[in-house]
């Protein structure tokens with residue numbers, strides 16, 4: 001699957017975003033090493049910190065289906081430039097060693113970065 005195709009899946013899941021408070025819809029899609037794809041959206045809550053970001057929704061959906069080996073994750077939102085994952089999602093991406101992070105927006109801007117680029121000095125199991 002190409003980066004563009006993964007972004008298209010993320011865009012589809014963005015439409016499911018539950019974002020009545022921020023109105024900021026985010027979609028994500030994670031690709032397993034075997035080629036399966038799981039999508040996710042942000043899910044907000046009246047108690048704001050309970051909100052789950054799109055990236056973590058996609059990752060948690062995949063992990064709950066027994067997936068642990070990932071090749072890439074795509075994130076998309078209606079942002080001026082490619083949408084970057086928040087710090088908490090970077091940590092979740094790091095936990096599952098997702099090496100390719102594809103950031104995109106609705107205008108078609110797209111940028112792929114590595115895990116090391118997006119979260120240098122990551123806190124990992126080796127630090128425990």
Ligand code: THU
Pocket residue numbers: 019022024025026041042043044051052053054055084085086089
């Ligand atoms: N959001 C994501 O889904 N992913 C990110 O990486 C950044 C933020 C969501 C959370 C909240 O619902 C909305 O965007 C505004 O912060």
